[in-house]
Amino acid sequence: MRKVLYVLKIPIILIGLIFLVLFGNHLISKDKFLEFSNEPQTFTEFRQHIELKGKYLYVNFWHSGCAPCIQDFKNFESFNTSLSKEIKDNVEFVYINVDRNTPGESERGKYFINKYHVDANHYFISRVKFHRWWAELNPNSTMHAAFSIYFLIDPEGNVAVRNGPKLGDALKSLLMEETIKNL
Numbered sequence: 001m002r003k004v005l006y007v008l009k010i011p012i013i014l015i016g017l018i019f020l021v022l023f024g025n026h027l028i029s030k031d032k033f034l035e036f037s038n039e040p041q042t043f044t045e046f047r048q049h050i051e052l053k054g055k056y057l058y059v060n061f062w063h064s065g066c067a068p069c070i071q072d073f074k075n076f077e078s079f080n081t082s083l084s085k086e087i088k089d090n091v092e093f094v095y096i097n098v099d100r101n102t103p104g105e106s107e108r109g110k111y112f113i114n115k116y117h118v119d120a121n122h123y124f125i126s127r128v129k130f131h132r133w134w135a136e137l138n139p140n141s142t143m144h145a146a147f148s149i150y151f152l153i154d155p156e157g158n159v160a161v162r163n164g165p166k167l168g169d170a171l172k173s174l175l176m177e178e179t180i181k182n183l
Contacts, residue, residue: 033122033124042136055155058164063109073112073118077118079171087175094120094122095113098127100127161174
């Protein structure tokens with residue numbers, strides 16, 4: 001009987017270790033998932049979150065099946081560590097995951113956020129809300145709702161840049177230029 005229990009313990013321990021390796025990062029994550037007492041219906045309401053007020057927002061709408069979105073996640077940690085203190089003090093990175101009504105979308109989204117250490121502000125919205133917010137950010141525009149397109153929102157809530165650069169030197173220059181204007 002003891003041998004049977006001993007033999008059963010090994011697979012249980014192995015399964016536990018595998019679970020820890022795959023999902024342990026999620027348990028120790030420092031990422032910021034924004035929470036609201038009242039669910040924001042508009043992007044303007046969303047901007048009123050205490051973490052976001054009075055700052056530039058670099059906003060990305062994404063989903064877990066978007067390869068360019070996930071590629072940017074892979075670059076986030078090294079890009080973020082290369083930013084100056086002035087930029088970090090004045091710019092908040094906001095990643096808004098759009099649920100495409102795909103089973104497990106939120107879980108896959110959180111998996112990628114944690115796997116690539118995307119230490120930014122995160123929020124999850126429905127596809128319906130995505131189209132409403134997209135229209136709010138793009139009034140009178142023929143730009144179709146799409147993923148891996150970045151917006152730079154100024155501290156007053158105006159869209160300063162539509163379809164901004166991805167993580168890299170061009171973005172770093174843009175953020176430095178914009179934050180200097182506001183000092």
